[in-house]
Amino acid sequence: GIQVEQSPPDLILQEGANSTLRCNFSDSVNNLQWFHQNPWGQLINLFYIPSGTKQNGRLSATTVATERYSLLYISSSQTTDSGVYFCAVGQGGSEKLVFGKGTKLTVNP
Amino acid sequence: ETGVTQTPRHLVMGMTNKKSLKCEQHLGHNAMYWYKQSAKKPLELMFVYNFKEQTENNSVPSRFSPECPNSSHLFLHLHTLQPEDSALYLCASSQVEPPMWGYTFGSGTRLTVV
Numbered sequence: 678g679i680q681v682e683q684s685p686p687d688l689i690l691q692e693g694a695n696s697t698l699r700c701n702f703s704d705s706v707n708n709l710q711w712f713h714q715n716p717w718g719q720l721i722n723l724f725y726i727p728s729g730t731k732q733n734g735r736l737s738a739t740t741v742a743t744e745r746y747s748l749l750y751i752s753s754s755q756t757t758d759s760g761v762y763f764c765a766v767g768q769g770g771s772e773k774l775v776f777g778k779g780t781k782l783t784v785n786p
Numbered sequence: 787e788t789g790v791t792q793t794p795r796h797l798v799m800g801m802t803n804k805k806s807l808k809c810e811q812h813l814g815h816n817a818m819y820w821y822k823q824s825a826k827k828p829l830e831l832m833f834v835y836n837f838k839e840q841t842e843n844n845s846v847p848s849r850f851s852p853e854c855p856n857s858s859h860l861f862l863h864l865h866t867l868q869p870e871d872s873a874l875y876l877c878a879s880s881q882v883e884p885p886m887w888g889y890t891f892g893s894g895t896r897l898t899v900v
Contacts (some may be wrong), residue, residue, distance in 0.1 A: 681828075710888040710889060712889075712891075717893075718823075718874055718876075718893065718894045718896070719891070719893050719894070720876065720878075720891035720894075721891075722888045722889055722890060722891070724888075725888035763829070765829075765889075772817050772834060772836060772841075772880060772882045773819070773831050773834050773842055774831070774889065775831075776828045776829040777828060778827075778828045779828070
């Protein structure tokens, strides 16, 4: 099956810093989503981005499908950005998603 | 609330008990999912229901039994569980026909098997 690798596994930042999270996948996809899981376990969908670039406030994401990677940018990080960021991909006509292991982000005040 | 409601939020059960997890979505989506999240593991897909029909059973042991009576409700019936089944169980929904945007997850049920 398709493999999803996220890097780095852990990231510690000071408030106000910028960061880039990466997601590599091993095969063609037609569905790619980024999620944020807060410390209470709630998973929030950040972006549905099988290709191209999207921005939402301080967050933006870019997927280069031909090169099989996606990037999530966080600018001017805040303590509330802490949590685990997951990349998940889907293929073909399947509605199921395969998740990476996540990047654990800690933003210190 | 995210539009997907899971109950209960926490559950402690013995290995001989029978319990059920409930998920309800208020988004008009037509696909629903159960995922399992264990410590230090990626989220694992358990079951997929598309228009109430089960389209995926990811080699899940029979002690987990899903039920989808309609497109808005999804249950996970549990019986004779093992301690290693302790995990966060997450329900999600999405629009697959026509395909639109992404998954919406519920807040999860944190299950402890004693």
